[in-house]
Amino acid sequence: MMKFQNPMRSASLLLFSLVLIFTSCEVGPKEIHYGADACHYCKMTIVDTQHAAQLVTEKGKAFKYDAIECMLNHKANWDQAAIKFHLVADYNNPKVLIDATQAHYLVSESIPSPMGAFLSAFERGPELAKIRTENGGETYSWESLLKNFDLKK
Numbered sequence: 001m002m003k004f005q006n007p008m009r010s011a012s013l014l015l016f017s018l019v020l021i022f023t024s025c026e027v028g029p030k031e032i033h034y035g036a037d038a039c040h041y042c043k044m045t046i047v048d049t050q051h052a053a054q055l056v057t058e059k060g061k062a063f064k065y066d067a068i069e070c071m072l073n074h075k076a077n078w079d080q081a082a083i084k085f086h087l088v089a090d091y092n093n094p095k096v097l098i099d100a101t102q103a104h105y106l107v108s109e110s111i112p113s114p115m116g117a118f119l120s121a122f123e124r125g126p127e128l129a130k131i132r133t134e135n136g137g138e139t140y141s142w143e144s145l146l147k148n149f150d151l152k153k
Contacts, residue, residue: 029054029087029097030062041070042115049094051113051120057081069117071100072149086142088121091131096123101142104128107149108137119149 032054037046040063046052053071055063059081065071068088075083086100091111103121106128113119118137122128128139140149 027056027058027060027084029056029085030064032064032095032097034095037064039064039066039070041065041074042067044114048114050089050091052089052095052097053100054085054087054097055083056085056087058084060084067114067117068100068105068119068121069113069115069149072145090123091120092122092127098123103142105140105142105145106132106135106137107140108132108135110135110137117149 032046032052034049034052035045035047038044039046044066046064046066048066051067053065053068055065055071055075057063057080061081063071063074063080065074071086071088087097088100088103090096090098090103091106098121100121103123104125106120106122107118108120108131109118111118111120111131120131122131132139
């Protein structure tokens with residue numbers, strides 16, 4: 001005796017499979033699991049929610065970092081696929097990753113970062129100005145950071 005498949009069930013399985021395929025191919029940031037994920041550069045566990053960073057390649061591979069300086073050091077010797085996203089944690093909004101190329105940066109010895117470069121990122125310039133007034137330090141744009149920041153600290 002032959003059994004016939006339910007056409008609605010077959011269509012549902014096909015639709016589910018297509019949704020799964022298309023959503024799994026989406027290129028974007030990956031969640032950082034603080035206290036569990038390791039920094040791709042220095043291998044330390046990522047715990048500091050205010051200084052984490054991430055690079056995402058055009059192919060969707062995410063590289064997670066415990067500090068912005070780790071991302072910059074890894075990027076200096078980059079041998080991976082083209083980068084689609086440069087992301088840094090917003091100092092004022094821990095765990096929120098922002099576009100690193102649009103962020104504002106502060107190097108202040110009053111604000112330690114995991115690898116000792118004292119580098120923090122801010123989404124908005126006025127927020128950085130307030131923190132700088134309270135803590136001192138030097139400010140950078142993304143471009144000036146890439147040109148002038150002393151890597152390998």
